[in-house]
Each structure stands twice: as structure tokens, then as C-alpha cells.
């Protein structure tokens with residue numbers, strides 16, 4: 001009698017175990033199926049990039065000396081071991097040699113909406129002198145005024161320009177922040193097939209010095225020229241908890257300026273998609289972050305650390321002058337503009 005009862009109990013335990021296994025298994029498969037499905041729905045395949053530095057020729061480069069750091073006045077690596085690119089930290093010959101053989105195409109987005117088309121000529125002409133020289137560059141000019149895109153800027157070999165039509169919004173804030181959405185969509189529509197890296201730039205800027213393959217990395221952002229000497233509690237992050245871009249006083253590494261960010265297509269796509277979604281959540285509750293998409297970019301980069309940081313040499317501001325001793329070279333800089341003249345609203 002007792003035996004029989006034990007058998008029953010055993011059978012019950014085995015049956016229970018089987019049901020439990022089935023539940024766990026079916027949950028796992030449904031999760032992985034969902035994952036496969038969401039990847040499929042995105043439907044994007046990315047052009048793969050080989051990040052290994054391989055030199056084909058015997059280059060005469062200066063020997064790096066472990067006990068003689070080239071820059072002792074500035075931080076050149078982050079606590080998560082991402083390099084911070086400053087003049088002196090890289091050898092342009094070695095970097096160029098390493099990247100040239102990969103036949104890379106760099107998609108470069110720039111928005112010129114409304115009166116901002118006036119900045120295009122200087123932007124493009126200076127880019128042709130200093131930006132990714134020797135690499136293939138495909139500029140995507142997003143504009144509502146295709147006829148105002150200068151047609152007689154001479155582009156170097158391997159360099160292309162396409163015009164993407166976008167609407168003009170009433171407020172400059174909206175024009176600026178909606179870039180995240182248009183970049184996301186353009187990556188999905190065509191850029192993911194056309195390039196290995198993408199860089200997203202402001203148009204009211206000019207190149208003065210080399211911005212080359214030393215900036216290439218998975219996820220790249222530039223340190224804002226006005227705030228790098230401040231403690232993080234004083235960075236102009238969005239602080240209101242009601243915004244999805246909110247960053248608490250005791251978080252954050254560097255304050256990045258949205259005038260230049262980039263990386264491989266997959267990572268920049270994830271960044272623009274997340275920022276776009278968060279901008280839309282904010283909008284649905286009637287909130288606009290203090291510095292629009294720049295606030296959302298900074299929120300994203302607090303969570304998803306950039307793999308390479310550009311020093312303020314790469315995003316200077318002409319209004320800040322040139323007598324800062326840590327800046328040995330200004331490479332890319334915002335021009336001084338008459339905001340009342342070029343913007344749609346105050």
C-alpha cells in the first residue's frame with residue numbers, strides 16, 4: 001500500500017517536472033523567436049568593418065616610448081579604456097596606412113534646412129581639403145531647398161554627394177532634433193548598404209585641420225568645447241525627471257556636443273533610433289529637453305559609452321577664441337552666426 005503511494009508520488013513529481021520543463025523550454029523558444037523576428041523586421045545587414053591595424057609597407061614611424069607619454073597635460077584614455085584623440089596621440093601616416101587598404105566608405109550627413117543652406121559651400125569646400133582625405137566619402141545633404149545646394153564644389157576622386165529632401169519645420173529646435181529621425185530612416189532605407197561608417201555633422205561649421213581615419217571607431221563622440229573643465233554636476237544635461245533624457249547630478253563622464261558624432265552603421269543606427277523614440281516620448285507629454293537632441297545624445301552616451309572620444313580640437317567654437325594651451329590645433333569649428341538672421345524663430 002505504502003509502495004503504491006510512493007509510485008504515485010514519484011509519477012506525480014516526474015509529470016510535474018515535465019510540465020515545468022515544457023513551460024521553461026517553450027518560454028525560451030518564444031523569447032528567441034521574438035529576438036530573431038525583431039532582427040528580421042529591422043531587416044538590416046551591416047557592412048562589416050575590420051578594425052585590426054595592419055601595415056602593408058615598412059613605415060618609418062617614431063618609436064612610442066612607454067615612459068615618455070606624448071601628452072601629459074590632458075586625459076588621453078577614459079576609465080573604460082576608450083582613447084581620447086588629441087594632437088600628438090596618433091601618427092597620421094600609420095593611421096592612414098592602416099585604414100587605406102580597407103576601401104572604406106564614410107557616409108556623412110549634413111542638414112541645411114531653410115537659411116542654413118548658406119553654410120554649405122564653406123562646409124563642403126573645407127571638408128574636401130581636410131575631412132577623410134584619401135577615403136571614399138558620400139555626403140548626404142538633407143535639405144528642403146535642393147536648388148540652393150551649390151553644384152560647383154569640386155569633389156575629389158571617390159567622393160559623392162546626394163541630396164535628401166526633408167520638410168522644413170517652423171522652429172529651429174524642431175529642425176535640429178528631428179535630424180535623429182531622418183538619419184535613422186536614411187540608414188534603414190539605403191545608407192546601411194552604401195557605407196561602412198557614418199558621421200553626422202552640423203552645417204554651420206568649417207574644417208581647418210585634419211579630421212581623418214583617426215576618428216573611426218564603433219561609436220564616436222566629441223567633447224564639447226565649453227564644458228570640459230567643469231565638474232559633471234555643472235554639465236548642461238537635462239535634469240528634469242519628466243524627460244527621458246534626464247541625467248542625475250552624480251552621473252555622466254563628459255559632456256558631448258551633438259555637432260559631430262558617428263561610428264559604424266549599426267551603432268549609430270541604434271543611437272539615432274533610441275534618441276528618436278525618446279524624443280517622441282518626451283513630445284507626447286509636452287516636454288522638450290533643454291538642448292534638444294544633444295540632451296538625448298548625452299543621455300544615450302552615459303549608458304552606452306563611446307568607444308572613441310574626440311577632443312574639443314574636433315568640435316571647437318570660433319566664439320571661444322584660440323588661446324587655449326591644451327588645444328594645439330583646431331580641426332573643425334562652429335562659425336559665428338547671426339542667429340536672428342538664420343533661424344526660423346528666436
Ligand SMILES: CC(=O)N[C@H]1[C@@H](OP(=O)(O)OP(=O)(O)OC[C@H]2O[C@@H](n3ccc(=O)[nH]c3=O)[C@H](O)[C@@H]2O)O[C@H](CO)[C@H](O)[C@@H]1O
Pocket residue numbers: 110111112113114115116172173175176177201202203204258259290291292293294334342343344
Ligand atoms: C552653443 C549652443 O547654443 N549650442 C546648441 C545649439 O547648437 P547650434 O547653435 O550649433 O545649433 P544650430 O543652429 O547649428 O542647429 C543645428 C543644426 O541643425 C540644422 N539646422 C538648424 C536650424 C535650421 O533652421 N536649419 C538647419 O539646417 C543645421 O545643420 C545646424 O547646423 O542648438 C543645438 C540644438 O539641438 C544644441 O542644443 C547645441 O548644444
Ligand SMILES: [Mn+2]
Pocket residue numbers: 202203204259334
Ligand atoms: Mn551648429
